Amino acid sequence: MQQSRTVEFDTTAYSLFAVQKACHRFSNQASFNVQVVETEGVSSIKVFLQLMNGTSDEELTRLVQLLNNEALEQQLREKIRLQTEGVRNLILAHAFSKTGLIVPDGAAPAA
Template sequence: MLPETVATMNSAEIQFDLKVFTLDCVKRAAYRVTGGSSVDIAIEGGLAKCVLHFSKPISGEQADRAIEALRLEVLDQDLRRVVAEETASVRNAVLALAFSKSGLKSVD
């Protein structure tokens, strides 16, 4: 029986449609998943092309997991952005009330 060989990879690629996700969300997500890799981001025809460069060769299965982690993190960052936008007025009102009762005086 021959030993099983495992193909290794140094990089993997995924693209995100910038009509669906903002570039900021893609950047934030890339930063969050850079544990064992670095990420290059390029804009091509309305897509954010992300290339993950792994610090050491990994299996195709590990590369798939890294891509899935980035995909999920982009979705998470996008949902965080939506929630922040939807709750901005309430958050600002709460902060304004808190600071109005803080006793801080402005320096004129």
């Protein structure tokens, strides 16, 4: 008998992208159906997961715990990426300015 469970994430705490990335992380252990649902004006992300191999309830519980931890990690990574985007772009612009790949406005490209 295949084990399955539904896990719900609050859209005020988790993005759909973070939850999808978390599900992808465990796609070798289970199949996932991710849906955004709205109930009484409140949105949530529901994940229906079904184990591919194994039938124990302990395995399913462990996977749900890992999924919750991974969703949190992905959400934090997304937040950090957004917070550091300006600095990353500045570093990249500086690095590319030294290569000759980017030509200042009005200047002839290097041959």
